[in-house]
Amino acid sequence: MLGFLVPSTAPLWLDLVGLLGSLVVLAVGGDQFVIALARITASLRVRPTVAAALVGGLGTSVAELIVAGVAAAKSPTLAIGSLVGSIVANVCLALAVAALIIPLKVDSATVRREAPISVASVVLFGVVAVGGVTMLKGIVMLIALSAAIAALLLGQRRGREDALGSEMAEFASIKARRSSVESIRAIAMLGFMLGGAEVIVTSSLGVAKHLGFSEGLAGLTLVGIGTSAPLIAASIQAARKGEHDLVVGNVLGGNLFIALGGGAVVGLLASGRSVHVGDVALVLMTVVVVAAWLAMARGATLRRPEAIVLLLAYAACLPFVNR
Numbered sequence: 001m002l003g004f005l006v007p008s009t010a011p012l013w014l015d016l017v018g019l020l021g022s023l024v025v026l027a028v029g030g031d032q033f034v035i036a037l038a039r040i041t042a043s044l045r046v047r048p049t050v051a052a053a054l055v056g057g058l059g060t061s062v063a064e065l066i067v068a069g070v071a072a073a074k075s076p077t078l079a080i081g082s083l084v085g086s087i088v089a090n091v092c093l094a095l096a097v098a099a100l101i102i103p104l105k106v107d108s109a110t111v112r113r114e115a116p117i118s119v120a121s122v123v124l125f126g127v128v129a130v131g132g133v134t135m136l137k138g139i140v141m142l143i144a145l146s147a148a149i150a151a152l153l154l155g156q157r158r159g160r161e162d163a164l165g166s167e168m169a170e171f172a173s174i175k176a177r178r179s180s181v182e183s184i185r186a187i188a189m190l191g192f193m194l195g196g197a198e199v200i201v202t203s204s205l206g207v208a209k210h211l212g213f214s215e216g217l218a219g220l221t222l223v224g225i226g227t228s229a230p231l232i233a234a235s236i237q238a239a240r241k242g243e244h245d246l247v248v249g250n251v252l253g254g255n256l257f258i259a260l261g262g263g264a265v266v267g268l269l270a271s272g273r274s275v276h277v278g279d280v281a282l283v284l285m286t287v288v289v290v291a292a293w294l295a296m297a298r299g300a301t302l303r304r305p306e307a308i309v310l311l312l313a314y315a316a317c318l319p320f321v322n323r
Helices: 010-045 048-074 074-103 109-129 133-158 163-171 179-211 215-240 244-269 279-299 302-320
Strands: none
Touching: 010 048, 010 179, 010 215, 048 074, 048 163, 048 179, 048 215, 048 244, 074 179, 074 215, 074 244, 074 279, 109 133, 109 244, 133 244, 133 279, 179 302, 215 244, 244 279, 279 302
């Protein structure tokens, strides 16, 4: 689509410009898509906790899903690497950095209900991805995603509004517009991000070639961290405002959609190929997600020492993630 803007034979500086520019496009498009989605759910009078599951999950992971879909056609290995990299970055960077600013105390029953489903989704993705992601495994993850969404929505429709609902209502209280206008805006942003995804995939492959990275490592680092950057920034901002539940809820919801939705996208679009990523990366992803959940489950709080451990684990494992 837009790959001609940054051809694979481009010099390193042009690939870097394309990489940085596409990250800006994805960040702006993703931010505007989340705002439009929040306003649509508010105008339709969707319960704030139900809206939070949709906005916090699909909204914060849409860039990763689009990039994975585009990458699956060009480099399935980069695609699956970007999913693993995004999940790890969401926990070890977005969640941990926010917890360094202020210990994250989870008051929301909604978030506590969502946590086991999100963690189980990531673990399932990690187990299924061992040995490679295939079309059959993609179908399995698609079915699992449907079941996870149904379980989340059923639980939230029956539950009472709580801290997460209040924070979501405040977020959606920006001057509302007609849902039809916001729907057009959301669709336009999806197209905007599709163009950015085309460029980031082409540019990342170019940078990887220049620097001697494998495609999987490029996905785990360049693309994974890059697509998580907006969530990292939003988590820092929310932590400074004391919106703990929104930080944790966005990370949990995003990881659920990235793991199962992204895994399904790669499996279904990989043209029957088995897509592999390093086993160390899958182990790292699974361990940090489970560790963060256990830390919060112990006292419903992620403290600074635990956040530091997550950051150190991320830094220590990076040299081995492509093995």
